[in-house]
Amino acid sequence: MFFSSPPWDLPVYWALDLETGGLDARQDPIISVGMVPIRAGVIQLGEAFSTLVRPEAGRPIKPESVRAHQLLAGDLRKSPPLRAVLLEVDRRLEGGVLLVHNQGIDLPFLKDGHARCGLPWKKPRVVDTVDLIVRAATRRRLFRPGGEEMPSLNLGEARRVHGLPDYQAHDALTDAVSTAELFLVLRHVIGAKRLRDLR
Amino acid sequence: MTALDPVSFIRSTPPFDSLPQDLFDGAAKSLEVIYHPAGTKLVTVGEEPLKHLYVIRKGAVRLERAGQTLQVLEEGETFGYTSLITGKATLDGVVEEDLLAYRIPGQEFTRLLSDARFAGHFAAGLATRLESSLEHSPVATFRVDLLAPVETLVRRSAVWVDDTATVGDAARIMVTERVSSVLVRGEPPGIVTDRDFRMRVLAKGLGPETLVTRILSRPMKSVESSLPVHEAWAVLLEANVHHLPVMRDGEVLGVLTDTDLLKHTSQGPVAIQRLVEKLPDRGSLPGYSRKVTEMVASLLAGGLNPVVIAGFVAQLNDALMKRILHWAEADLGKPPVPYAWLALGSEGRQEQTLLTDQDNALVFADEGASSREYFTALADRANTDLSAAGFPRCPGGYMARNHCGTLSEWRDRFAGWVADPTAEGVLEAAIFFDFRSVAGSLDLAPLQEILDGIPRREAFLRSLVRQALDFRPPPLLLLRLRGGNDLDLKRQGIAPVVFLARCYGLAVGSQARGTLERLRAATRAGLMGPEASAAVIDSYRYLLGLRLRMQLKAIAEGKAPTNVISLSQVSGVERSRLKDSLRSIGSWQDKAAYRYQVS
Incomplete structure (x- = not known):
């Protein structure tokens, strides 16, 4: 039996971005989280959620990552602990679709974080704008064989390619909003009608 | 382009940049982002109006009426407010270039209108968009006179209830009569509005059986029926109310809402005109050009089209001209015979936005042929004052001090250009035939008659x-x-x-x-x-x-x-x-x- 996939704009998408203290989910801490929902194809900035995360013992922030996000341990000390933050994240993701730019980075951090805090990772459906960029490029090549090279997967670059304005990068919430907007454009470019066309 | 996130972008975009922080923060909480590809129809005349105020971040939107483009809106421009204020879709809106826009819901927009500067911005924009939306329809004569008495805006008589009525009674009457306020009989009478239901009934946990006398406002802030529209606007803003009873002979004629007034106002030009009429002396002329430039910039930002703006500028320039001639007459004494001050070129056509080179001339009655010196001196002073006000003198321009003559002289000149169209004559005719009398009482019918004869002058027309x-x-x-x-x-x-x-x-x-x-x-x-x-x-x-x-x-x-x-x-x-x-x-x-x- 076939279960038909819902129209693309029926589910609620939560665009999420993490700023981390490095690139290794097994060693480095999550230091901030930004989320913003897309309901019926409209980004709801008023429902945005963003917070810094209190540093965990034994997971220092790598100096080279500070250059990007400009957050120092001192800024974070009064912030809620990871467990409380992840509960907030999960509460929002309940029944929705997780939208990230490059799941290869964010997902391991989320999964590992949940495991550390003794929380179950509920495996939400995931849509990744990096996949969509590749598909949009493939689609263009179909119509124009021998065309362009590999598209840039960088969030800011991809936004520029698709005519979106520049936003300040490396702030978790702004990157989440950036991802959400890019998603709306790419959804149109690849002509996705149903959720399954996006996954 | 600097990298701005949505909230900072909106904050830096007029008229949001002038909002007090708390009002702005409230609106920012309900900010949404939409994306529509080129070709998307956002709104269609006669169908569902827009429910949000949109600010374009990237891309463009075309406003159309019957397939004709009226305006293309781009980055930083706003739309949706005609829908929100009139409750109707009066124009078609189509995405011209892939659109990324930020928007706030209608009720937030209404809340922001309580800020006078914010509201003023949309008042100006609304007038033109309504105008352009009507331009191609049979009611094209729609024009609002800001000096018209406020009673001309009253569309229906006020709805009354007795002072024994309950809140429930009042609400039912307001729904059937489709009004947002009722007046309560009494001495003095009072007013209850839909806002009072929210703020003084629901928010206080009161029920529908509450007596209206418990929540009404009295005495009411009201205006006389003869008050000009623009002054009523100021009263409304100052008193911070949304409903304004209009009185005639001690009786309430009707109740105006802020929306009624907003549809009919645009403040900038009125204010400057008052200023011009009160200019004390020549010493105060130098700031004029800058004032007009600022007004033009704000009207343009408010969405007014340049043709309408030029109309306002012409009114102001005319008022200034009268003032300048008034000073010249005060210096030189009463003019010996009637005269007329002619504006030529773009000033004559009322098409000037930013001040440009002077183009003017002076005509006086034939009986004053011996007083030529008086009029040359008058023109000279006026030309000098105009320069001081910021209308540059220009060697190629026509200035009244050099173009000052009797009506017969002018008529002969006009007739000569038409009868014998030399290249140079036609060039001058082109500028002088746009003449418009700005000040003075001389009848210029003899000059107009020559223009009226042109349809029969094939050779001249062809030149x-x-x-x-x-x-x-x-x-x-x-x-x-x-x-x-x-x-x-x-x-x-x-x-x-x-x-x-x-x-x-x-x-x-x-x-x-x-x-x-x-x-x-x-x-x-x-x-x-x-x-x-x-x-x-x-x-x-x-x-x-x-x-x-x-x-x-x-x-x-x-x-x-x-x-x-x-x-x-x-x-x-x-x-x-x-x-x-x-x-x-x-x-x-x-x-x-x-x-x-x-x-």
């Missing part, structure tokens, strides 16, 4: 057309637009329309001076097809707007405004509109060349 066709859009435009070429918007776009419109207007015996009125007259008379006419009008408006935006930008950057635009600096939308505009002007010129057998 006039030939001269008009000296100004043309650049050739091979379609191929060259993408290069880094410069375009002179005045010589290659605006002047071709103005000059040919003058020919057509005069050819059909129209007494209008304005370019758009002349085009419309020619269309009514069948000299132009309605489609060509609409295309030329649209193009002309567009070019004026483009030039004005460019010049204001130059002024803001401390540069001298010019007419030359570099094509590499304009966006894609601008370029394609520019191309379309010049193309329709060119094809109109081709038709004219054929019709009058000139090449």
Whole structure:
């Protein structure tokens, strides 16, 4: 039996971005989280959620990552602990679709974080704008064989390619909003009608 | 372009930049982001109106009426407010270039209107969009007079309840009568509004059985029926109320809402006009040019089209002119015979936005031939004062001090140009035939009669057309637009329309001076097809707007405004509109060349 996939704009998408203290989910801490929902194809900035995360013992922030996000341990000390933050994240993701730019980075951090805090990772459906960029490029090549090279997967670059304005990068919430907007454009470019066309 | 996140972008975009922080923060909480690809229909006339106020971040939206483009809105521009304020979809809105826009819900917009500066911004924009939305419909005469008494806005009599009524009674009556307030009988009478239901009933946990006397406001803030519209606006803002009973002979005539008033107001020009009328002396002239420039910039930002703005500027310039002549007469004594001060060229056509070179002349009655010195001195003072106010003197311009003569002299001059159209004569005729009497009591009918005879003057008309066709859009435009070429918007776009419109207007015996009125007259008379006419009008408006935006930008950057635009600096939308505009002007010129057998 076939279960038909819902129209693309029926589910609620939560665009999420993490700023981390490095690139290794097994060693480095999550230091901030930004989320913003897309309901019926409209980004709801008023429902945005963003917070810094209190540093965990034994997971220092790598100096080279500070250059990007400009957050120092001192800024974070009064912030809620990871467990409380992840509960907030999960509460929002309940029944929705997780939208990230490059799941290869964010997902391991989320999964590992949940495991550390003794929380179950509920495996939400995931849509990744990096996949969509590749598909949009493939689609263009179909119509124009021998065309362009590999598209840039960088969030800011991809936004520029698709005519979106520049936003300040490396702030978790702004990157989440950036991802959400890019998603709306790419959804149109690849002509996705149903959720399954996006996954 | 600096990298701004949505909230910072909105904050830096007029009129949001002038909002108090708490009001802005409230609105920012409900901010949404939408994306629509090119071709999406956002709103259709007569169907569901828009429910949000939109601010364009990227892309463009085309406003249309019956398939004709009225306006193309771009980054930083807002739309949706005519829908929100009138509750109707009065224009079609189509996405022209992939659109990324931020929006706030209608009820938030309404809340922001409590801020006077914010509301004023939309009042100005609303007037034009309503005007343009009606322009092609039979009720095209719609015009709002800000000096009209406020009673002209009252559409229905007030709805009353007794002081024994309950809140439930009042609410039911308001729903059936479709009003947002009721008056309560009593001494003095009071008023209950839908806001009171929210703030004083629901928020306080009261029920429908509550007596209206418990929540009403009295005495009511009201205005006299004879008060001008613009003053009623000020009362409303000062008292911070949303409903304003209008009184005549101690009786309530009706109740105006802030929405009624907002539909009918635009404050800037009124304020400056008052200022001009009260200018104490010549010493206060130098700031005038800057004031007008600021007003023009804010009206343009408010969404007014340049033709409407030029109308306001002309009113102000006229008021200034009267003031200046009043001083000159005070210095020199009462004029010995009646005279008239003529504005020529763009000032005569009421098409000036930023102040340009003086073009004026003076005519006095024949009986004053021996008083020529008086009038030359009068003109000299007036020319000097105009320079001080910021109208530059120009060697090529026409100044009254050198163009000062009796009515007969002028009539002979006019007649000479028409009878014997030399190249130089036609050039002067073109400027002088746009004359308009700005001040003075002399009857200029003898001059107008010569213009009225032009339809029978084939040779003159043909010369006039030939001269008009000296100004043309650049050739091979379609191929060259993408290069880094410069375009002179005045010589290659605006002047071709103005000059040919003058020919057509005069050819059909129209007494209008304005370019758009002349085009419309020619269309009514069948000299132009309605489609060509609409295309030329649209193009002309567009070019004026483009030039004005460019010049204001130059002024803001401390540069001298010019007419030359570099094509590499304009966006894609601008370029394609520019191309379309010049193309329709060119094809109109081709038709004219054929019709009058000139090449």
